[in-house]
Amino acid sequence: MPFEFKSSVDKWVKCISSTGTIRAVAISATEIANQMRLRHEASPASTVALTEATIAGLILSSYCKTGEKINLNIKGSGWCHQAIVDANADAEVRGYVIERPQDDVHLGSGIGPWGIGLLSVLRTKFDEAQPYIGSVPLLTGRLPKDLTFYWLQSEQVQSAVGIEVVIDQKGVVTFAQGFLIQALPGASETDIKFIETQIAKIQTSDLDSPQRSSPTNVLAYLMDQHPFSILEEKNLTYKCTCSRERVERALALTGTAELADMLRENKDVTVDCDFCSETYVFSPAMVGKILKENS
Numbered sequence: 124m125p126f127e128f129k130s131s132v133d134k135w136v137k138c139i140s141s142t143g144t145i146r147a148v149a150i151s152a153t154e155i156a157n158q159m160r161l162r163h164e165a166s167p168a169s170t171v172a173l174t175e176a177t178i179a180g181l182i183l184s185s186y187c188k189t190g191e192k193i194n195l196n197i198k199g200s201g202w203c204h205q206a207i208v209d210a211n212a213d214a215e216v217r218g219y220v221i222e223r224p225q226d227d228v229h230l231g232s233g234i235g236p237w238g239i240g241l242l243s244v245l246r247t248k249f250d251e252a253q254p255y256i257g258s259v260p261l262l263t264g265r266l267p268k269d270l271t272f273y274w275l276q277s278e279q280v281q282s283a284v285g286i287e288v289v290i291d292q293k294g295v296v297t298f299a300q301g302f303l304i305q306a307l308p309g310a311s312e313t314d315i316k317f318i319e320t321q322i323a324k325i326q327t328s329d330l331d332s333p334q335r336s337s338p339t340n341v342l343a344y345l346m347d348q349h350p351f352s353i354l355e356e357k358n359l360t361y362k363c364t365c366s367r368e369r370v371e372r373a374l375a376l377t378g379t380a381e382l383a384d385m386l387r388e389n390k391d392v393t394v395d396c397d398f399c400s401e402t403y404v405f406s407p408a409m410v411g412k413i414l415k416e417n418s
């Protein structure tokens with residue numbers, strides 16, 4: 124069965140200023156992050172990388188319309204080869220990282236843990252056949268900074284992004300929070316200055332301070348004196364779309380020669396889902412059936 128875990132505590136909260144010129148989203152993802160860590164049996168470095176990428180994916184998908192989804196793909200020279208996250212407008216997310224051995228990590232001076240590389244976002248709109256792809260180079264190795272550049276470059280929106288992930292000595296995520304605050308068309312210089320000031324303030328505030336205790340409090344702090352309304356509050360779900368049928372189709376696509384080889388070995392064939400670590404087992408009889416149906 125495909126994996127699904129709906130969090131009763133993690134959520135995203137979105138708001139807009141009453142002037143309509145500033146919007147923001149704040150996300151708490153500690154529980155979801157630990158579910159992913161357990162499913163993937165992730166190392167401490169991979170846990171932080173996956174959690175950061177998951178929050179980034181959710182920030183991106185929080186501005187998707189109903190039915191839209193995004194795929195975030197980060198390739199870097201830092202703590203992992205690649206991080207892949209799928210997220211949609213319903214706050215459903217799944218993801219994984221491809222680990223890199225510690226002795227293969229290459230970071231230039233002043234470069235953050237992701238290293239240098241490429242950050243791509245594939246946006247699939249339900250009413251358009253062609254997905255939209257936006258890519259920016261990973262320049263600073265710090266995901267919040269490189270995402271800020273992504274919004275400026277691909278969507279011409281002045282933004283500020285914050286992502287904070289803390290793990291304890293056992294690798295358990297104890298804090299996972301993210302936010303995005305954006306100046307919409309019509310925003311003044313004053314609005315942009317205000318955003319910069321608020322971001323600087325929240326980033327120096329303690330993680331256990333009241334303003335960081337929930338997404339709503341983060342928004343109240345970020346928006347400060349600006350009146351705003353909450354647009355949406357949604358609980359997060361770690362949800363995979365894999366299924367036995369899909370894995371069977373993928374097996375069939377490996378070709379009849381490959382399937383015949385598997386059959387000759389006369390052993391169970393196991394396939395693990397990258398996104399949720401679910402294991403699908405196919406007996407030799409089942410492999411034989413797939414082979415028969417596809418030859």
Ligand SMILES: [Zn+2]
Pocket residue numbers: 125126363364365396397398399400401
């Ligand atoms: Zn899966």
